[in-house]
Protein backbone atom coordinates (compact mmCIF):
# COMPACT_ATOMS: atom_id res chain seq x y z
CA UNK A 1 0.00 0.00 0.00
CA UNK A 2 1.27 3.50 -0.88
CA UNK A 3 3.19 5.38 1.80
CA UNK A 4 2.83 2.55 4.30
CA UNK A 5 6.46 2.10 5.22
CA UNK A 6 8.15 5.02 6.97
CA UNK A 7 11.87 5.10 7.63
CA UNK A 8 13.76 7.81 9.53
CA UNK A 9 17.38 8.67 8.88
CA UNK A 10 19.71 11.61 9.54
CA UNK A 11 20.68 12.03 5.87
CA UNK A 12 19.05 10.96 2.62
CA UNK A 13 21.32 11.16 -0.43
CA UNK A 14 19.39 11.34 -3.69
CA UNK A 15 21.56 10.17 -6.58
CA UNK A 16 24.21 7.48 -6.82
CA UNK A 17 26.52 9.07 -9.37
CA UNK A 18 30.13 9.78 -8.58
CA UNK A 19 29.32 12.69 -6.27
CA UNK A 20 26.49 10.96 -4.41
CA UNK A 21 28.63 7.86 -3.88
CA UNK A 22 31.51 10.02 -2.62
CA UNK A 23 29.11 11.76 -0.23
CA UNK A 24 28.10 8.36 1.12
CA UNK A 25 31.71 7.43 1.77
CA UNK A 26 32.46 10.73 3.50
CA UNK A 27 29.33 10.47 5.69
CA UNK A 28 30.27 6.89 6.58
CA UNK A 29 33.74 8.14 7.56
CA UNK A 30 32.06 10.59 9.94
CA UNK A 31 29.74 7.86 11.25
CA UNK A 32 26.62 9.63 10.02
CA UNK A 33 23.86 7.13 9.19
CA UNK A 34 22.38 7.70 5.73
CA UNK A 35 20.22 6.14 3.07
CA UNK A 36 21.26 6.63 -0.54
CA UNK A 37 18.84 6.12 -3.39
CA UNK A 38 19.67 5.92 -7.08
CA UNK A 39 17.06 5.66 -9.80
CA UNK A 40 19.14 3.46 -12.10
CA UNK A 41 19.73 -0.22 -11.35
CA UNK A 42 23.50 0.17 -11.62
CA UNK A 43 26.20 2.81 -12.00
CA UNK A 44 26.09 4.73 -15.29
CA UNK A 45 27.70 2.97 -18.29
CA UNK A 46 28.40 6.31 -20.00
CA UNK A 47 32.08 7.23 -19.81
CA UNK A 48 32.60 10.84 -18.89
CA UNK A 49 35.31 12.00 -16.47
CA UNK A 50 38.71 10.39 -16.90
CA UNK A 51 40.96 12.65 -14.84
CA UNK A 52 40.83 12.73 -11.06
CA UNK A 53 42.89 15.47 -9.51
CA UNK A 54 45.50 15.01 -6.81
CA UNK A 55 43.12 16.73 -4.41
CA UNK A 56 40.33 14.26 -5.24
CA UNK A 57 42.76 11.41 -4.62
CA UNK A 58 43.64 13.01 -1.27
CA UNK A 59 39.95 12.98 -0.35
CA UNK A 60 39.71 9.33 -1.39
CA UNK A 61 42.93 8.62 0.55
CA UNK A 62 41.20 9.98 3.66
CA UNK A 63 38.59 7.20 3.27
CA UNK A 64 41.27 4.61 2.45
CA UNK A 65 40.51 4.29 -1.24
CA UNK A 66 43.58 5.86 -2.85
CA UNK A 67 45.34 2.55 -3.42
CA UNK A 68 42.25 0.90 -4.87
CA UNK A 69 41.66 3.73 -7.33
CA UNK A 70 45.32 3.74 -8.34
CA UNK A 71 45.20 -0.04 -8.81
CA UNK A 72 42.20 0.06 -11.16
CA UNK A 73 43.71 3.06 -12.97
CA UNK A 74 46.86 1.03 -13.68
CA UNK A 75 44.80 -1.57 -15.54
CA UNK A 76 42.44 0.89 -17.27
CA UNK A 77 44.75 1.70 -20.19
CA UNK A 78 45.32 -1.41 -22.25
CA UNK A 79 48.20 0.02 -24.26
CA UNK A 80 50.23 3.23 -24.24
CA UNK A 81 49.33 5.73 -21.55
CA UNK A 82 46.82 8.44 -20.80
CA UNK A 83 47.51 11.88 -22.23
CA UNK A 84 48.47 13.67 -25.40
CA UNK A 85 46.45 15.28 -28.15
CA UNK A 86 46.12 14.72 -31.87
CA UNK A 87 44.35 16.56 -34.64
CA UNK A 88 43.48 15.80 -38.24
CA UNK A 89 40.89 14.99 -40.88
CA UNK A 90 40.52 11.52 -39.42
CA UNK A 91 41.88 9.56 -36.51
CA UNK A 92 44.08 7.57 -38.86
CA UNK A 93 45.65 10.62 -40.50
CA UNK A 94 45.79 12.73 -37.33
CA UNK A 95 49.03 14.19 -36.08
CA UNK A 96 50.28 14.67 -32.58
CA UNK A 97 50.30 18.15 -31.04
CA UNK A 98 53.86 18.54 -29.80
CA UNK A 99 53.03 20.52 -26.69
CA UNK A 100 50.12 18.40 -25.62
CA UNK A 101 51.80 16.65 -22.76
CA UNK A 102 49.69 16.16 -19.69
CA UNK A 103 52.74 16.25 -17.45
CA UNK A 104 53.45 19.82 -18.63
CA UNK A 105 49.88 20.85 -17.90
CA UNK A 106 50.36 19.70 -14.35
CA UNK A 107 53.97 20.81 -13.99
CA UNK A 108 53.06 23.21 -11.22
CA UNK A 109 51.57 20.43 -9.15
CA UNK A 110 51.50 21.23 -5.46
CA UNK A 111 53.15 18.84 -3.03
CA UNK A 112 50.70 16.05 -2.33
CA UNK A 113 50.77 12.42 -1.28
CA UNK A 114 48.67 11.81 -4.41
CA UNK A 115 48.84 12.46 -8.14
CA UNK A 116 46.44 13.27 -10.92
CA UNK A 117 45.02 9.84 -11.71
CA UNK A 118 43.59 8.97 -15.10
CA UNK A 119 40.80 6.41 -14.94
CA UNK A 120 37.36 6.35 -16.55
CA UNK A 121 34.52 7.49 -14.28
CA UNK A 122 32.66 4.23 -14.95
CA UNK A 123 35.46 2.28 -13.25
CA UNK A 124 35.85 4.72 -10.37
CA UNK A 125 32.11 4.74 -9.67
CA UNK A 126 32.10 0.96 -9.37
CA UNK A 127 34.98 1.08 -6.86
CA UNK A 128 33.06 3.62 -4.78
CA UNK A 129 29.84 1.60 -4.96
CA UNK A 130 31.62 -1.61 -3.91
CA UNK A 131 33.44 0.16 -1.07
CA UNK A 132 30.17 1.51 0.27
CA UNK A 133 28.59 -1.93 0.11
CA UNK A 134 31.56 -3.51 1.93
CA UNK A 135 31.34 -0.85 4.64
CA UNK A 136 27.65 -1.45 5.21
CA UNK A 137 26.43 1.73 3.49
CA UNK A 138 22.69 1.68 2.87
CA UNK A 139 22.78 2.27 -0.88
CA UNK A 140 19.64 1.39 -2.80
CA UNK A 141 19.95 1.23 -6.56
CA UNK A 142 16.66 1.15 -8.49
CA UNK A 143 15.04 3.50 -5.96
CA UNK A 144 13.68 6.87 -7.06
CA UNK A 145 12.70 10.05 -5.28
CA UNK A 146 9.20 11.04 -6.34
CA UNK A 147 8.43 14.09 -4.20
CA UNK A 148 9.35 15.79 -0.93
CA UNK A 149 8.13 18.30 1.64
CA UNK A 150 10.23 20.35 4.02
CA UNK A 151 9.22 20.80 7.65
CA UNK A 152 10.95 22.59 10.53
CA UNK A 153 12.76 19.51 11.79
CA UNK A 154 12.88 17.20 8.81
CA UNK A 155 12.26 16.53 5.14
CA UNK A 156 9.57 14.00 4.29
CA UNK A 157 10.10 12.23 1.00
CA UNK A 158 8.10 9.78 -1.06
CA UNK A 159 10.24 7.31 -2.96
CA UNK A 160 9.55 4.35 -5.22
CA UNK A 161 11.53 1.25 -4.34
CA UNK A 162 13.03 -1.21 -6.81
CA UNK A 163 9.89 -3.36 -6.65
CA UNK A 164 7.72 -0.38 -7.64
CA UNK A 165 6.28 0.21 -4.16
CA UNK A 166 5.95 3.75 -2.81
CA UNK A 167 7.53 4.35 0.59
CA UNK A 168 8.33 7.33 2.79
CA UNK A 169 11.71 8.29 4.13
CA UNK A 170 12.06 11.10 6.66
CA UNK A 171 15.47 12.69 6.87
CA UNK A 172 16.97 15.47 8.94
CA UNK A 173 18.89 16.56 5.84
CA UNK A 174 18.78 15.73 2.14
CA UNK A 175 21.78 15.83 -0.19
CA UNK A 176 20.53 16.49 -3.73
CA UNK A 177 23.15 14.66 -5.81
CA UNK A 178 20.65 14.14 -8.61
CA UNK A 179 22.73 15.52 -11.45
CA UNK A 180 22.63 18.44 -13.85
CA UNK A 181 18.92 18.16 -14.52
CA UNK A 182 18.22 18.01 -10.76
CA UNK A 183 14.50 17.75 -10.19
CA UNK A 184 15.08 18.69 -6.56
CA UNK A 185 16.72 21.98 -7.56
CA UNK A 186 13.87 22.74 -9.94
CA UNK A 187 11.20 21.90 -7.33
CA UNK A 188 12.92 24.26 -4.91
CA UNK A 189 12.77 26.99 -7.56
CA UNK A 190 16.53 27.53 -7.45
CA UNK A 191 17.73 29.26 -10.61
CA UNK A 192 21.14 28.94 -12.21
CA UNK A 193 23.21 31.47 -14.04
CA UNK A 194 26.37 31.12 -16.06
CA UNK A 195 27.93 31.23 -19.49
CA UNK A 196 26.11 30.22 -22.64
CA UNK A 197 27.36 27.17 -24.56
CA UNK A 198 29.67 27.67 -27.50
CA UNK A 199 29.56 24.01 -28.64
CA UNK A 200 26.98 21.22 -28.73
CA UNK A 201 27.91 17.55 -28.81
CA UNK A 202 26.51 14.05 -28.83
CA UNK A 203 28.63 11.81 -26.64
CA UNK A 204 28.74 8.52 -28.58
CA UNK A 205 30.21 5.75 -26.44
CA UNK A 206 31.25 2.95 -28.75
CA UNK A 207 33.30 -0.19 -29.06
CA UNK A 208 35.71 -0.65 -31.93
CA UNK A 209 38.98 -2.51 -31.93
CA UNK A 210 41.46 0.22 -32.87
CA UNK A 211 44.39 -1.46 -31.12
CA UNK A 212 46.58 -1.55 -34.20
CA UNK A 213 45.51 1.85 -35.52
CA UNK A 214 46.56 3.67 -32.33
CA UNK A 215 49.54 1.50 -31.35
CA UNK A 216 52.43 3.83 -30.53
CA UNK A 217 50.23 6.91 -31.03
CA UNK A 218 47.76 6.84 -28.14
CA UNK A 219 46.14 10.08 -27.06
CA UNK A 220 43.73 11.59 -24.60
CA UNK A 221 41.86 13.72 -27.14
CA UNK A 222 41.88 13.71 -30.93
CA UNK A 223 40.09 16.55 -32.75
CA UNK A 224 38.60 15.62 -36.13
CA UNK A 225 37.33 17.80 -38.91
CA UNK A 226 36.50 16.66 -42.44
CA UNK A 227 33.75 17.30 -44.96
CA UNK A 228 31.42 14.72 -43.35
CA UNK A 229 31.97 15.10 -39.65
CA UNK A 230 33.65 17.10 -36.94
CA UNK A 231 34.13 16.17 -33.34
CA UNK A 232 36.49 14.80 -30.75
CA UNK A 233 37.63 11.30 -29.83
CA UNK A 234 38.28 10.65 -26.15
CA UNK A 235 40.22 7.52 -25.31
CA UNK A 236 38.66 5.19 -22.72
CA UNK A 237 41.13 2.29 -22.68
CA UNK A 238 43.34 2.98 -25.73
CA UNK A 239 42.19 -0.18 -27.55
CA UNK A 240 38.49 -1.03 -27.81
CA UNK A 241 36.50 1.55 -25.78
CA UNK A 242 36.11 5.08 -27.11
CA UNK A 243 33.79 7.99 -27.09
CA UNK A 244 33.30 10.28 -30.03
CA UNK A 245 31.84 13.69 -29.31
CA UNK A 246 30.06 14.66 -32.48
CA UNK A 247 29.77 18.42 -32.96
CA UNK A 248 26.40 19.64 -34.19
CA UNK A 249 24.37 22.80 -34.60
CA UNK A 250 21.17 22.54 -32.52
CA UNK A 251 19.50 25.16 -34.74
CA UNK A 252 19.55 22.83 -37.72
CA UNK A 253 20.34 19.31 -36.49
CA UNK A 254 18.90 16.87 -33.94
CA UNK A 255 21.36 14.00 -33.84
CA UNK A 256 19.88 12.78 -30.55
CA UNK A 257 17.00 11.52 -32.76
CA UNK A 258 19.20 9.92 -35.41
CA UNK A 259 19.30 6.12 -35.64
CA UNK A 260 22.46 4.35 -34.52
CA UNK A 261 23.31 3.43 -38.14
CA UNK A 262 23.75 7.09 -38.98
CA UNK A 263 25.93 7.69 -35.93
CA UNK A 264 28.01 4.61 -36.79
CA UNK A 265 28.51 5.97 -40.30
CA UNK A 266 29.78 9.28 -38.90
CA UNK A 267 32.06 7.59 -36.36
CA UNK A 268 33.62 5.56 -39.19
CA UNK A 269 34.09 8.74 -41.22
CA UNK A 270 35.87 10.24 -38.22
CA UNK A 271 38.06 7.16 -37.76
CA UNK A 272 38.86 7.12 -41.47
CA UNK A 273 38.43 3.36 -41.82
CA UNK A 274 35.60 0.87 -42.25
CA UNK A 275 36.05 -0.90 -38.92
CA UNK A 276 33.29 -2.61 -36.92
CA UNK A 277 31.69 -0.04 -34.60
CA UNK A 278 29.16 -0.94 -31.92
CA UNK A 279 27.41 1.91 -30.09
CA UNK A 280 26.79 1.33 -26.38
CA UNK A 281 25.08 4.61 -25.52
CA UNK A 282 24.79 8.20 -26.65
CA UNK A 283 23.66 11.40 -24.99
CA UNK A 284 23.72 15.11 -25.83
CA UNK A 285 25.64 17.71 -23.84
CA UNK A 286 26.95 21.21 -24.39
CA UNK A 287 29.63 23.52 -23.07
CA UNK A 288 27.41 25.76 -20.97
CA UNK A 289 28.34 26.77 -17.46
CA UNK A 290 25.54 26.83 -14.91
CA UNK A 291 25.95 27.49 -11.20
CA UNK A 292 22.98 27.40 -8.84
CA UNK A 293 22.01 30.71 -7.24
CA UNK A 294 21.75 28.95 -3.91
CA UNK A 295 23.28 25.70 -2.70
CA UNK A 296 20.96 25.33 0.28
CA UNK A 297 17.25 25.52 0.88
CA UNK A 298 16.70 24.94 4.57
CA UNK A 299 17.45 21.21 5.04
CA UNK A 300 18.28 20.39 1.44
CA UNK A 301 21.76 20.86 -0.06
CA UNK A 302 22.71 20.72 -3.73
CA UNK A 303 25.99 18.91 -4.45
CA UNK A 304 27.86 18.04 -7.64
CA UNK A 305 26.17 18.58 -10.99
CA UNK A 306 22.93 19.48 -9.23
CA UNK A 307 24.77 22.61 -8.06
CA UNK A 308 27.03 23.28 -11.06
CA UNK A 309 27.68 22.07 -14.57
CA UNK A 310 30.61 23.09 -16.72
CA UNK A 311 32.36 21.77 -19.83
CA UNK A 312 34.65 18.78 -19.24
CA UNK A 313 37.73 20.63 -20.51
CA UNK A 314 40.30 20.62 -17.78
CA UNK A 315 38.35 17.93 -15.95
CA UNK A 316 36.93 20.11 -13.20
CA UNK A 317 33.31 19.19 -12.73
CA UNK A 318 33.32 15.80 -11.03
CA UNK A 319 36.37 16.85 -9.04
CA UNK A 320 34.57 20.00 -7.89
CA UNK A 321 31.51 17.93 -6.97
CA UNK A 322 33.47 15.40 -4.92
CA UNK A 323 35.04 18.29 -3.00
CA UNK A 324 31.53 19.71 -2.40
CA UNK A 325 30.51 16.42 -0.81
CA UNK A 326 33.66 16.40 1.33
CA UNK A 327 33.07 19.98 2.49
CA UNK A 328 29.47 19.25 3.48
CA UNK A 329 29.91 15.85 5.14
CA UNK A 330 31.95 16.94 8.16
CA UNK A 331 29.74 19.96 8.75
CA UNK A 332 26.58 17.86 8.75
CA UNK A 333 28.29 15.40 11.09
CA UNK A 334 29.16 18.13 13.60
CA UNK A 335 25.70 19.66 13.52
CA UNK A 336 23.98 16.28 13.91
CA UNK A 337 26.27 15.46 16.86
CA UNK A 338 25.47 18.83 18.46
CA UNK A 339 29.10 19.96 18.22
CA UNK A 340 28.21 23.02 16.14
CA UNK A 341 25.16 25.14 15.41
CA UNK A 342 23.33 24.80 12.12
CA UNK A 343 24.82 28.11 10.95
CA UNK A 344 27.97 26.10 10.15
CA UNK A 345 25.97 24.63 7.28
CA UNK A 346 25.63 28.06 5.65
CA UNK A 347 29.37 28.03 5.04
CA UNK A 348 28.90 25.16 2.59
CA UNK A 349 27.51 27.56 0.01
CA UNK A 350 29.80 30.50 0.80
CA UNK A 351 32.86 28.26 0.47
CA UNK A 352 31.93 26.02 -2.43
CA UNK A 353 29.97 28.30 -4.78
CA UNK A 354 32.91 30.61 -5.58
CA UNK A 355 35.02 27.54 -6.39
CA UNK A 356 32.38 26.35 -8.90
CA UNK A 357 32.19 29.82 -10.46
CA UNK A 358 35.97 29.98 -10.89
CA UNK A 359 36.29 26.42 -12.21
CA UNK A 360 33.30 26.88 -14.54
CA UNK A 361 34.81 29.91 -16.20
CA UNK A 362 38.19 28.21 -16.52
CA UNK A 363 36.60 25.11 -18.05
CA UNK A 364 34.72 27.24 -20.55
CA UNK A 365 37.92 29.10 -21.53
CA UNK A 366 39.43 25.71 -22.38
CA UNK A 367 36.78 25.01 -25.03
CA UNK A 368 39.35 26.18 -27.57
CA UNK A 369 41.34 23.03 -28.38
CA UNK A 370 44.66 24.86 -28.66
CA UNK A 371 44.18 26.75 -25.42
CA UNK A 372 43.30 23.47 -23.71
CA UNK A 373 46.66 22.07 -24.77
CA UNK A 374 48.77 25.12 -23.95
CA UNK A 375 49.11 26.43 -27.52
CA UNK A 376 48.73 30.19 -27.77
CA UNK A 377 47.79 31.81 -31.07
CA UNK A 378 46.36 35.13 -32.21
CA UNK A 379 42.98 33.44 -32.49
CA UNK A 380 42.84 32.20 -28.93
CA UNK A 381 44.84 34.88 -27.10
CA UNK A 382 41.67 36.20 -25.43
CA UNK A 383 41.04 32.78 -23.90
CA UNK A 384 44.61 31.71 -23.39
CA UNK A 385 45.72 34.74 -21.43
CA UNK A 386 42.96 34.21 -18.87
CA UNK A 387 43.87 30.59 -18.09
CA UNK A 388 45.12 29.75 -14.64
CA UNK A 389 46.96 26.59 -13.72
CA UNK A 390 45.40 23.38 -12.49
CA UNK A 391 46.99 23.41 -9.06
CA UNK A 392 45.58 26.85 -8.34
CA UNK A 393 42.09 25.71 -9.31
CA UNK A 394 42.04 22.31 -7.68
CA UNK A 395 44.30 22.78 -4.67
CA UNK A 396 45.17 26.38 -3.88
CA UNK A 397 41.79 28.01 -3.36
CA UNK A 398 41.30 29.91 -0.12
CA UNK A 399 37.98 29.81 1.68
CA UNK A 400 36.93 33.01 3.41
CA UNK A 401 38.88 35.29 1.10
CA UNK A 402 37.46 33.35 -1.88
CA UNK A 403 40.63 33.70 -3.87
CA UNK A 404 43.64 31.53 -4.59
CA UNK A 405 47.20 31.58 -3.28
CA UNK A 406 50.49 31.12 -5.11
CA UNK A 407 51.77 28.52 -2.72
CA UNK A 408 50.19 26.55 0.10
CA UNK A 409 51.84 27.65 3.32
CA UNK A 410 49.16 27.05 5.96
CA UNK A 411 47.44 30.33 5.22
CA UNK A 412 44.06 30.57 7.00
CA UNK A 413 41.37 29.12 4.72
CA UNK A 414 43.76 27.00 2.62
CA UNK A 415 44.39 23.25 2.53
CA UNK A 416 47.10 22.44 5.07
CA UNK A 417 50.32 21.75 3.15
CA UNK A 418 51.54 18.22 2.59
CA UNK A 419 55.01 17.05 3.60
CA UNK A 420 56.23 13.52 4.21
CA UNK A 421 56.70 12.83 7.90
CA UNK A 422 57.67 9.98 10.16
CA UNK A 423 54.89 9.33 12.61
CA UNK A 424 54.78 6.34 14.97
CA UNK A 425 57.53 4.69 12.95
CA UNK A 426 55.70 5.05 9.65
CA UNK A 427 56.17 7.29 6.62
CA UNK A 428 53.01 9.31 6.29
CA UNK A 429 51.73 12.61 4.97
CA UNK A 430 51.01 15.55 7.23
CA UNK A 431 47.48 15.19 5.84
CA UNK A 432 47.25 11.72 7.39
CA UNK A 433 47.40 13.32 10.86
CA UNK A 434 43.92 14.72 10.29
CA UNK A 435 40.90 12.74 11.39
CA UNK A 436 37.21 13.43 11.79
CA UNK A 437 37.68 16.20 14.41
CA UNK A 438 39.56 19.47 14.50
CA UNK A 439 43.29 18.82 14.86
CA UNK A 440 45.96 21.11 16.32
CA UNK A 441 49.37 20.97 14.70
CA UNK A 442 51.90 23.02 16.63
CA UNK A 443 55.48 24.21 16.38
CA UNK A 444 58.35 22.69 18.41
CA UNK A 445 58.15 25.24 21.26
CA UNK A 446 54.45 26.15 21.18
CA UNK A 447 52.33 26.13 24.33
CA UNK A 448 50.15 23.06 24.01
CA UNK A 449 46.54 24.12 23.36
CA UNK A 450 43.75 22.64 25.45
CA UNK A 451 42.51 20.42 22.62
CA UNK A 452 42.01 16.67 22.30
CA UNK A 453 44.10 16.09 19.23
CA UNK A 454 47.47 17.82 19.15
CA UNK A 455 50.60 16.96 17.16
CA UNK A 456 53.85 18.76 17.92
CA UNK A 457 56.39 19.06 15.09
CA UNK A 458 59.68 17.47 16.03
CA UNK A 459 58.16 15.48 18.89
CA UNK A 460 55.02 13.73 17.67
CA UNK A 461 56.29 13.62 14.11
CA UNK A 462 59.40 14.64 12.25
CA UNK A 463 59.84 15.75 8.65
CA UNK A 464 61.43 13.12 6.40
CA UNK A 465 62.98 15.65 4.03
CA UNK A 466 65.69 17.59 5.85
CA UNK A 467 64.96 20.64 3.70
CA UNK A 468 61.45 20.84 5.18
CA UNK A 469 60.91 22.37 8.60
CA UNK A 470 57.96 23.62 10.61
CA UNK A 471 58.90 27.16 9.58
CA UNK A 472 59.29 26.41 5.87
CA UNK A 473 56.07 24.43 5.73
CA UNK A 474 53.83 26.81 7.63
CA UNK A 475 55.61 30.16 7.53
CA UNK A 476 55.17 30.28 11.32
CA UNK A 477 57.73 30.66 14.12
CA UNK A 478 58.60 27.72 16.36
CA UNK A 479 55.85 28.61 18.83
CA UNK A 480 53.15 28.76 16.15
CA UNK A 481 49.85 26.92 16.59
CA UNK A 482 47.48 25.85 13.85
CA UNK A 483 43.99 24.47 14.07
CA UNK A 484 42.98 22.33 11.11
CA UNK A 485 39.40 21.47 10.16
CA UNK A 486 38.38 17.88 9.48
CA UNK A 487 38.47 18.60 5.73
CA UNK A 488 42.13 19.63 5.95
CA UNK A 489 41.63 23.40 5.76
CA UNK A 490 43.36 25.76 8.18
CA UNK A 491 40.82 27.44 10.45
CA UNK A 492 40.19 31.05 9.49
Ligand SMILES: Cc1cc2nc3c(=O)[nH]c(=O)nc-3n(C[C@H](O)[C@H](O)[C@H](O)COP(=O)(O)OP(=O)(O)OC[C@H]3O[C@@H](n4cnc5c(N)ncnc54)[C@H](O)[C@@H]3O)c2cc1C
Pocket residue numbers: 014015016017018019020037038039040044047048049050051121143144145146177178179180183203285303304305306312314315316317318319320321
Ligand atom coordinates in the same frame (compact mmCIF):
# COMPACT_ATOMS: atom_id res chain seq x y z
C1 LIG B 1 31.78 14.04 -21.98
C2 LIG B 1 32.02 14.39 -20.55
C3 LIG B 1 33.31 14.31 -20.03
C4 LIG B 1 33.56 14.68 -18.71
N1 LIG B 1 34.84 14.64 -18.24
C5 LIG B 1 35.10 15.07 -16.99
C6 LIG B 1 36.42 15.05 -16.47
O1 LIG B 1 37.39 14.66 -17.14
N2 LIG B 1 36.61 15.44 -15.18
C7 LIG B 1 35.57 15.85 -14.40
O2 LIG B 1 35.83 16.19 -13.24
N3 LIG B 1 34.30 15.85 -14.83
C8 LIG B 1 34.04 15.47 -16.12
N4 LIG B 1 32.77 15.45 -16.57
C9 LIG B 1 31.69 15.83 -15.67
C10 LIG B 1 31.28 14.67 -14.76
O3 LIG B 1 30.96 13.54 -15.52
C11 LIG B 1 30.09 15.09 -13.91
O4 LIG B 1 30.46 16.27 -13.24
C12 LIG B 1 29.72 14.03 -12.88
O5 LIG B 1 29.20 12.87 -13.49
C13 LIG B 1 28.65 14.58 -11.93
O6 LIG B 1 28.35 13.61 -10.98
P1 LIG B 1 27.03 13.73 -10.12
O7 LIG B 1 27.04 12.54 -9.24
O8 LIG B 1 26.91 15.09 -9.54
O9 LIG B 1 25.85 13.65 -11.19
P2 LIG B 1 25.43 12.46 -12.13
O10 LIG B 1 26.60 11.66 -12.57
O11 LIG B 1 24.56 13.05 -13.18
O12 LIG B 1 24.56 11.53 -11.18
C14 LIG B 1 23.27 11.92 -10.74
C15 LIG B 1 22.51 10.66 -10.41
O13 LIG B 1 21.28 11.00 -9.79
C16 LIG B 1 20.31 10.06 -10.22
N5 LIG B 1 18.98 10.64 -10.02
C17 LIG B 1 18.45 11.72 -10.64
N6 LIG B 1 17.22 11.96 -10.19
C18 LIG B 1 16.95 11.00 -9.27
C19 LIG B 1 15.79 10.71 -8.48
N7 LIG B 1 14.68 11.46 -8.52
N8 LIG B 1 15.85 9.65 -7.64
C20 LIG B 1 16.98 8.88 -7.58
N9 LIG B 1 18.08 9.10 -8.32
C21 LIG B 1 18.06 10.16 -9.16
C22 LIG B 1 20.65 9.82 -11.67
O14 LIG B 1 20.13 8.59 -12.16
C23 LIG B 1 22.17 9.84 -11.66
O15 LIG B 1 22.73 8.55 -11.53
C24 LIG B 1 32.49 15.10 -17.89
C25 LIG B 1 31.18 15.14 -18.40
C26 LIG B 1 30.95 14.80 -19.71
C27 LIG B 1 29.54 14.87 -20.26
